[in-house]
Amino acid sequence: MAQKRPKRLPTDFFDRLLSNQTDDQINDLLTSLVDEQISPTIKAEEDLAPVSETPDSSVVYRRFNYEKKEDTIVTRDAALDEEPLSVDQESALDEIIPRTSQMQATVQDTAGAQEQEMPPYHEPALEVKLPGADKLEVPPELLTDEPQTPDVPMPPDDNLGVTITSAPPPGLHGAPEQWVTETPVVPDIPDALTTEIPGMPEMPADSEKIDVTAAFDIEKPFETFTLDETPAMTEEPPAIGEPEAAFAASVPLPAHEEMVRARMNARWTRRQRKPKKPKLAQPSAPIAVALPRPDTISNILGEMDKAEEKYRFTKLNKAALMFLLPAFIAFSLFSWYPMIKGLIISFYEYHPIGETTFIGFQNYARAFQDEMFWGTLLHAASFCILVLLLGFLLPIMLSIFLNEMRFGKGILKFIFFLPFLMPTVPAAILWKWIMDQGVGLLNSVLSFLPLADPHIGWLTSPKLALLSIVLVYIWRNTGWAILIYSAALGNIDETIYEEAEIDGATIWQKIKHVTLPSIRVVIGVMLIITIINTIQLFTEVYIMTNGGPMNATEVIATYIYKQAFFYMDLGYASALSMLMLLMLLIITIFRIRRLNPEGGMR
Amino acid sequence: MYYIRGLIASSDRKRTSVRLFMWGGTFVVTLLAALVLVPFLWMVSTSLAPAQEMFNWPPRWFYGQWDWSSYLIAWKHVPFAMYIFNSLIHCFGVVTGQLVLSALAAYAFAKLQPPFGKTLLILFLVTLMIPAESLLVPLYLVMKSFPAETTPNVNLVSTFWGLILPTIVSAFNILIMKSFFERLPTDLIDAGRLDGCSEWMIFRKIVLPLSAPIIVVLGIFGFITTWNSFYWPLIVLNNPKMYTLMVGVQKMVESGESWNIIMAVVTLTTIPTICLYFAFQKYIVRGVVFTGLQG
Numbered sequence: 001m002a003q004k005r006p007k008r009l010p011t012d013f014f015d016r017l018l019s020n021q022t023d024d025q026i027n028d029l030l031t032s033l034v035d036e037q038i039s040p041t042i043k044a045e046e047d048l049a050p051v052s053e054t055p056d057s058s059v060v061y062r063r064f065n066y067e068k069k070e071d072t073i074v075t076r077d078a079a080l081d082e083e084p085l086s087v088d089q090e091s092a093l094d095e096i097i098p099r100t101s102q103m104q105a106t107v108q109d110t111a112g113a114q115e116q117e118m119p120p121y122h123e124p125a126l127e128v129k130l131p132g133a134d135k136l137e138v139p140p141e142l143l144t145d146e147p148q149t150p151d152v153p154m155p156p157d158d159n160l161g162v163t164i165t166s167a168p169p170p171g172l173h174g175a176p177e178q179w180v181t182e183t184p185v186v187p188d189i190p191d192a193l194t195t196e197i198p199g200m201p202e203m204p205a206d207s208e209k210i211d212v213t214a215a216f217d218i219e220k221p222f223e224t225f226t227l228d229e230t231p232a233m234t235e236e237p238p239a240i241g242e243p244e245a246a247f248a249a250s251v252p253l254p255a256h257e258e259m260v261r262a263r264m265n266a267r268w269t270r271r272q273r274k275p276k277k278p279k280l281a282q283p284s285a286p287i288a289v290a291l292p293r294p295d296t297i298s299n300i301l302g303e304m305d306k307a308e309e310k311y312r313f314t315k316l317n318k319a320a321l322m323f324l325l326p327a328f329i330a331f332s333l334f335s336w337y338p339m340i341k342g343l344i345i346s347f348y349e350y351h352p353i354g355e356t357t358f359i360g361f362q363n364y365a366r367a368f369q370d371e372m373f374w375g376t377l378l379h380a381a382s383f384c385i386l387v388l389l390l391g392f393l394l395p396i397m398l399s400i401f402l403n404e405m406r407f408g409k410g411i412l413k414f415i416f417f418l419p420f421l422m423p424t425v426p427a428a429i430l431w432k433w434i435m436d437q438g439v440g441l442l443n444s445v446l447s448f449l450p451l452a453d454p455h456i457g458w459l460t461s462p463k464l465a466l467l468s469i470v471l472v473y474i475w476r477n478t479g480w481a482i483l484i485y486s487a488a489l490g491n492i493d494e495t496i497y498e499e500a501e502i503d504g505a506t507i508w509q510k511i512k513h514v515t516l517p518s519i520r521v522v523i524g525v526m527l528i529i530t531i532i533n534t535i536q537l538f539t540e541v542y543i544m545t546n547g548g549p550m551n552a553t554e555v556i557a558t559y560i561y562k563q564a565f566f567y568m569d570l571g572y573a574s575a576l577s578m579l580m581l582l583m584l585l586i587i588t589i590f591r592i593r594r595l596n597p598e599g600g601m602r
Numbered sequence: 603m604y605y606i607r608g609l610i611a612s613s614d615r616k617r618t619s620v621r622l623f624m625w626g627g628t629f630v631v632t633l634l635a636a637l638v639l640v641p642f643l644w645m646v647s648t649s650l651a652p653a654q655e656m657f658n659w660p661p662r663w664f665y666g667q668w669d670w671s672s673y674l675i676a677w678k679h680v681p682f683a684m685y686i687f688n689s690l691i692h693c694f695g696v697v698t699g700q701l702v703l704s705a706l707a708a709y710a711f712a713k714l715q716p717p718f719g720k721t722l723l724i725l726f727l728v729t730l731m732i733p734a735e736s737l738l739v740p741l742y743l744v745m746k747s748f749p750a751e752t753t754p755n756v757n758l759v760s761t762f763w764g765l766i767l768p769t770i771v772s773a774f775n776i777l778i779m780k781s782f783f784e785r786l787p788t789d790l791i792d793a794g795r796l797d798g799c800s801e802w803m804i805f806r807k808i809v810l811p812l813s814a815p816i817i818v819v820l821g822i823f824g825f826i827t828t829w830n831s832f833y834w835p836l837i838v839l840n841n842p843k844m845y846t847l848m849v850g851v852q853k854m855v856e857s858g859e860s861w862n863i864i865m866a867v868v869t870l871t872t873i874p875t876i877c878l879y880f881a882f883q884k885y886i887v888r889g890v891v892f893t894g895l896q897g
Contacts, residue, residue: 317716319801320710320716320717321716324706327703327771331773334741334770336725338741339732342737345743402631419641421875426851430868433865438657475638487891497611536733536735570739573739577735580733
């Protein structure tokens with residue numbers, strides 16, 4: 001195959017272009033170049049050669065190396081790896097090389113690559129059909145009106161059922177609209193022969209049909225092409241790494257892809273210097289035209305995902321870490337570090353003044369021998385049981401009843417909720433005053449009843465003190481529980497009640513079989529919250545009795561407080577804290593398990 | 603206005619037994635509500651009683667005239683305004699710190715996919731399971747020689763820093779905000795990215811304005827919790843001039859003030875939270891229910 005050597009821009013083209021200052025000079029330069037040197041000529045017959053039979057699938061390009069000032073052979077992948085042209089070069093090239101929108105234009109430059117090795121792509125599998133072409137029923141006006149050269153046929157100017165031609169007319173600068181005629185595809189006639197238009201490559205026997213008219217239908221670029229089996233498809237999927245290369249390698253080239261490739265080649269071969277800034281917009285034509293197979297699409301999507309992951313890893317992660325930094329510092333200083341420090345101190349004899357000595361588990365051993373510690377556990381347990389006995393069912397019943405009331409349930413709920421709004425400290429002080437042994441309100445009210453002693457020591461009698469605190473606790477927390485139960489009751493679908501009524505359920509049966517099972521989860525949560533709250537109890541006890549009388553109300557929190565800040569035994573206090581933490585952790589883990597049978601965090 | 607039927611069917615409501623039960627139940631519930639209200643009334647009544655009647659038996663609800671002097675004494679004698687000021691500083695610092703830290707962290711967890719995000723999140727959430735009461739002793743030691751004993755350190759005990767800093771960590775806020783941010787459409791954030799916003803600008807200009815509701819809820823909640831907090835301020839504050847309201851009131855009770863003055867102070871302490879409730883009733887109820895159900 002005799003092929004012409006490609007015409008190439010002179011090596012100093014860009015230097016000249018960029019050094020020339022005036023527009024006129026640039027214009028002169030460009031026009032001279034266009035006219036004399038790189039004016040794209042029409043492809044001769046031999047240029048549109050059939051597909052290369054080279055078995056080697058690794059593609060080689062001839063490239064001009066601007067450092068060495070000579071041609072080099074590079075692989076296609078390496079060519080694709082190269083950085084694109086700078087914006088200046090790009091725009092300069094655009095002046096010279098026609099845009100891809102002129103679809104039919106074929107730039108001669110691409111032939112240079114074919115001189116030694118054929119490009120990897122297969123020629124467009126165009127099938128141009130002329131109905132009844134075997135009889136050569138070409139309308140006479142087509143033959144007569146415009147004389148055609150045998151090499152370069154003119155495209156039909158009329159609706160002849162000819163889909164499209166790939167070779168442009170002589171003279172590239174003519175508006176393509178004048179000679180491109182898109183006509184509806186003629187359905188296959190079984191007898192019709194595929195007629196070769198001169199200048200077209202021979203078709204592979206089993207190549208698929210491509211509806212070229214639809215190829216440029218922007219609406220459905222991925223639908224009209226029926227790519228079942230093309231030679232390119234039989235290749236191995238491209239190696240993961242460069243999505244662009246993966247595209248190009250796996251994609252059979254439609255008709256005008258050749259032109260696009262020529263354009264790209266022209267860009268690659270005319271690199272002068274490394275671009276100073278990255279090009280902003282990549283040429284979109286190959287992506288718009290390339291039609292990968294579905295698995296290739298997923299490949300590409302995977303590549304895009306990977307690119308996005310890379311972006312996230314590089315940029316977003318930095319931002320994420322910056323966002324997390326303050327909280328991380330705060331948590332490590334005020335949460336994790338104290339936790340570890342508490343654990344460490346619990347193994348020491350630790351006083352604010354004096355020696356700090358490591359004593360191992362002696363603090364824990366001391367705790368288990370300490371009657372006061374067991375006392376606090378006992379008090380916590382009895383407190384918890386009393387609260388559950390006296391105050392756990394109350395809000396459930398109240399909320400069920402309040403939910404049935406038609407008038408005034410809002411104000412009643414608010415009244416029940418008021419004690420919770422009162423901060424704990426004033427509430428405890430208030431009740432300390434009400435339960436005053438001498439002149440408290442409670443005693444004065446009870447004195448109207450026939451009781452022997454009008455001065456009951458609610459907070460001073462070891463038997464009653466715990467119960468008093470339980471009463472205060474119930475007073476404070478009932479309204480809160482009512483609020484939560486009411487919210488849960490409001491979520492029950494009332495049609496379940498209707499269904500129960502159809503089945504003949506009474507009111508009590510409805511409560512038993514519909515209402516309570518519906519809020520079972522909430523009841524469980526409330527149970528555990530109550531247990532945790534009673535174990536953590538501090539403020540009420542501290543203010544109302546401060547652990548007294550006779551340590552009858554000493555709970556673990558007040559005991560820790562006394563050990564730490566009264567006896568200044570911080571090591572022992574830390575050990576007690578750790579034991580308390582352990583207790584609560586067990587309950588919390590139980591709660592999480594209960595809420596979420598699969599385990600894990602909520 | 604439509605009526606959501608409850609447990610009892612409308613036809614059942616006309617039955618005499620059900621009617622009687624409803625009336626009886628309403629009576630009992632109203633009685634209970636009155637009982638709940640009695641301590642409040644007693645509080646106000648005592649605060650308005652004359653000081654010399656405090657130790658009379660039996661105590662009376664009304665002594666012929668209101669005596670407002672206890673409020674005046676409470677305001678002047680007790681450094682009440684100072685306590686409120688300290689409490690406000692405390693609340694402001696804690697709420698700001700909590701919101702800033704947890705919003706930043708929650709946004710990172712929800713939308714930015716930090717490295718080791720899951721591990722970090724679990725580390726944060728583990729602190730939810732740890733009661734504050736069990737950390738107070740080591741926290742006190744940390745604050746006493748901050749950040750560590752072996753390094754150059756400062757004593758933050760009895761300073762506002764020591765009061766505020768340990769409570770700005772809030773894994774609960776992070777959890778809530780994270781679930782809120784996760785529901786924000788990622789497209790908004792990507793749109794910001796396309797427009798060239800930095801991540802901080804996206805957070806500041808897009809995410810924060812959209813998350814105003816959750817910030818208000820958590821802010822109110824943090825405010826109330828901090829306003830009511832007692833244990834940590836009691837431990838960390840030694841200087842009477844820095845007492846928050848709750849500690850100050852408790853110290854006043856310990857110093858043996860007359861009960862009418864104490865009740866005046868208690869009334870004054872209670873009023874702000876109830877006012878806050880009326881102002882943000884919807885948010886508070888929602889928040890209470892949510893925290894109750896979440897844990």
